Structures are given as structure tokens and as C-alpha cells.
Amino acid sequence: MKKNAQIFLLFIFFSNQIFSQDSVQAVSTFEEDAALVAMTGVLFPLAIAGTIVSFVPPSIGLMNEKGVNYTTLSFESGFGFGTTKGAGIFSDSRVQISYTHVARTSIRNFASATITKDFHGNFIGRKKIALYGWSPNAGMITNFPEKGFTIGASSWIMTTSLPFFGLFPLHTYGISYSYNKFFGGKSFHRISVGISSAVTFEW
Secondary structure (H helix, E strand, O other): HHHHHHHHHHHHHHHHHHHOOOOOOOOHHHHHHHHHHHHHHHHHHHHHOEEEEEEEEEEEEEEEEOOOEEEEEEEEEEEEEEEEEEEEEEEEEEEEEEEEOOOOOOOOOEEEEEEEOOOEEEEEEOOOEEEEEEEEEEEEEEOOOEEEEEEEEEEEEOOOOOEOOOEEEEEEEEEEEEEEOOOOEEEEEEEEEEEEEEEOOOO
């Protein structure tokens, strides 16, 4: 109850700062508004126990449209919730936002927002610093004039054994597949291989 009250008060405080005007300066600058929005978007999620903030390096993949394969380059980020297992906090569920560029096809760029649930398997090795699992995901997709849906799954190995300069304690190595269909009728398959790094916080 106490933690929920703290989260609620934090949200109210930063929301009030964004939408209220200063009595001395009637008009705020774009930079001030952007800073307040950024603080609310970052600090509020971090107030949640076991928060996972993902920083995903560009991942390379393949997209298949009508039997033809195209190379893709994806950028992805998001945040979610963690679960304490063994030596660290491992991702448990996430909201991910991604942008993908496709080479030499009619679908040149698209973005997606998905909800992902991680199902953890057993630890690998006696030190319990890496475990395997799989993740189904579903969400919305757009290539900017059209909208549609995406559904897929990934398999992965997560580890907390290789912190990157002490900043990114969680790493995920995996392969993912998704089926994507625009409401206008066009559909395609996508397979990608990548590595994600995440910062973990515990309230």
C-alpha cells in the first residue's frame, strides 16, 4: 500500500509539472516541456519494483514477402517488469517499441508496439547466471499509411554474468519470428537474430 501511494504521488507530481504553467513565466519553452515529459516517462516506470529498461542494439534479420527474402535492420527499446531468480533480476514481461528498415521492397519502413511475456526455463550451469526460455508477443504494426497486427514468439538465453561497464547487467541472446498483416491485406513473415541489453532496478 505504501509503495503504491508513493508511485501514485510521483505520477501526480510530474503530471502536474507538465500541464501546469509557472506564475512568473506564462509560456514554457519547447526544451522545458520536452524535459518534463522525459522525466515523467523515465522516472515513473523506474518507480515500479523490478523494472527492466531495455536498450537494444540494432538487430539484423530477414523478411519474407511473397516468397522473396529481404534484409532488415531493426531498432528496439522498451520497459517491463523483472523477477528475481538466482544471481539477478531477469525480464518477466515487457512493452517493446521497434522501428525496422527493409531493403529493396515495397514495405520500406515500419514500426510496431508489442506486449511480450517471458517464460523462463531452467538455469544453465551450476552458477545459475544464465537461463533459457521463450516469449510469445502480440501487438500493432504500421508502415505509416497502413495499420495492422503482429504476432510472434522468440527463444532466448538470458544472463547477468557479463555486465557492460556495470551499467547493463541483463543480456538476452535470441532468435525471433513474427507474422505481420496489414488490415488492407498485405502480409509478411519476419525472422531476426539479435542481442538486447537492459538496466534493472529494484524498488
